[in-house]
Amino acid sequence: MLSYGPACGVPVVFAQSVIRPRDAKQPERKKGGHTIPCCRPPGPLPSSPFEYMAPKNPKGGRSAIIIGASSGIGEALAKRMARAGYRVALVARREAELQRVAEAINRKDRKLATIYPHDVTKFEEAPKLFQQIVHDLGGFDTIVYCSGVMPPVAKNEYSFQKDQQVFAVNVLGAMAWLNEAATRCERQESGTIVALGSVAGDRGRKGQPVYCASKAALASYMEGLRKRLGHRGVRVVTIKPGPVSTPMTEGLKMPFMISADEAANQIFRALNRTRTTAYVPIIWWPIMTAIRCVPSWLFRGKDI
Numbered sequence: 001m002l003s004y005g006p007a008c009g010v011p012v013v014f015a016q017s018v019i020r021p022r023d024a025k026q027p028e029r030k031k032g033g034h035t036i037p038c039c040r041p042p043g044p045l046p047s048s049p050f051e052y053m054a055p056k057n058p059k060g061g062r063s064a065i066i067i068g069a070s071s072g073i074g075e076a077l078a079k080r081m082a083r084a085g086y087r088v089a090l091v092a093r094r095e096a097e098l099q100r101v102a103e104a105i106n107r108k109d110r111k112l113a114t115i116y117p118h119d120v121t122k123f124e125e126a127p128k129l130f131q132q133i134v135h136d137l138g139g140f141d142t143i144v145y146c147s148g149v150m151p152p153v154a155k156n157e158y159s160f161q162k163d164q165q166v167f168a169v170n171v172l173g174a175m176a177w178l179n180e181a182a183t184r185c186e187r188q189e190s191g192t193i194v195a196l197g198s199v200a201g202d203r204g205r206k207g208q209p210v211y212c213a214s215k216a217a218l219a220s221y222m223e224g225l226r227k228r229l230g231h232r233g234v235r236v237v238t239i240k241p242g243p244v245s246t247p248m249t250e251g252l253k254m255p256f257m258i259s260a261d262e263a264a265n266q267i268f269r270a271l272n273r274t275r276t277t278a279y280v281p282i283i284w285w286p287i288m289t290a291i292r293c294v295p296s297w298l299f300r301g302k303d304i
């Protein structure tokens with residue numbers, strides 16, 4: 001079926017018409033006084049041909065679970081995905097912020113966002129909440145783990161308490177949620193699992209040794225999942241943003257900083273492409289490729 005897709009250059013409409021179930025309700029358009037079925041499914045146009053190949057949710061439309069959706073990149077991505085017609089489950093601790101995001105997404109005529117207040121460090125709650133969300137959505141196509149913390153760390157500070165919190169949110173919380181998603185995706189042989197790593201995970205830096213280590217661990221975990229699930233029709237995507245203007249980076253001056261909306265647009269585009277690791281913005285790919293090649297003895301002397 002996939003051989004009809006855009007990869008072999010056949011117009012998208014063929015791929016879409018092959019994948020859509022026969023009994024799916026089709027929009028209609030008028031031509032010369034006659035009503036004829038339209039090839040395009042209802043809803044906004046996809047941003048890429050690969051969107052047509054995404055599995056459809058049995059309840060209709062596509063759906064996504066976004067963990068860490070109460071601010072910054074997660075909030076912007078939730079709004080971007082909702083604009084593309086996804087129903088979104090918004091997860092984070094701050095209920096009022098989640099409510100604000102949901103209100104911005106939901107309109108009178110369409111309720112696309114539902115909120116699920118949750119602390120990702122309460123690992124034991126993840127399996128039950130995951131099942132509840134999947135039940136409410138009627139399945140899911142994409143899960144995005146955005147939750148993350150980067151507490152300020154002084155140059156001579158070695159606080160195990162802070163380090164533990166960073167690993168609990170950035171790594172263990174991701175495993176608690178994405179293991180659940182992986183189990184389901186493996187069974188249904190479809191789905192997209194996404195986590196927000198960082199360019200900071202590519203090398204250890206003296207300013208934030210543990211944050212860098214947490215993002216390196218997350219990238220490694222995602223690579224392992226990809227090897228397990230790639231051949232089962234499941235996409236596992238690691239996003240590595242450079243600096244993005246969000247509450248996390250408030251007051252920090254960093255190079256090539258982009259807005260959360262711009263980051264969300266680029267992440268959304270990456271979800272619909274074949275890439276498994278995406279630097280956002282793309283300028284960080286050559287930069288980090290070069291930085292990763294710097295030998296350790298030389299990197300040690302650099303002031304980063």
Ligand SMILES: NC(=O)c1ccc[n+]([C@@H]2O[C@H](COP(=O)([O-])OP(=O)(O)OC[C@H]3O[C@@H](n4cnc5c(N)ncnc54)[C@H](OP(=O)(O)O)[C@@H]3O)[C@@H](O)[C@H]2O)c1
Pocket residue numbers: 067068069070071072073074091092093094095097118119120121146147148149150169196197198199240241242243244245246247248249
């Ligand atoms: N901003 C950047 O420059 C940048 C660059 C590279 C990677 N990243 C990564 O991108 C992700 C999003 O960061 P951001 O910049 O958008 O930061 P942000 O605005 O501070 O958002 C962080 C999100 O994580 C959630 N979160 C934190 N602790 C949580 C917990 N215990 N339980 C559940 N959710 C929790 C927050 O929700 P609640 O507080 O409501 O729980 C919030 O929704 C992070 O993983 C970050 O490491 C950011």
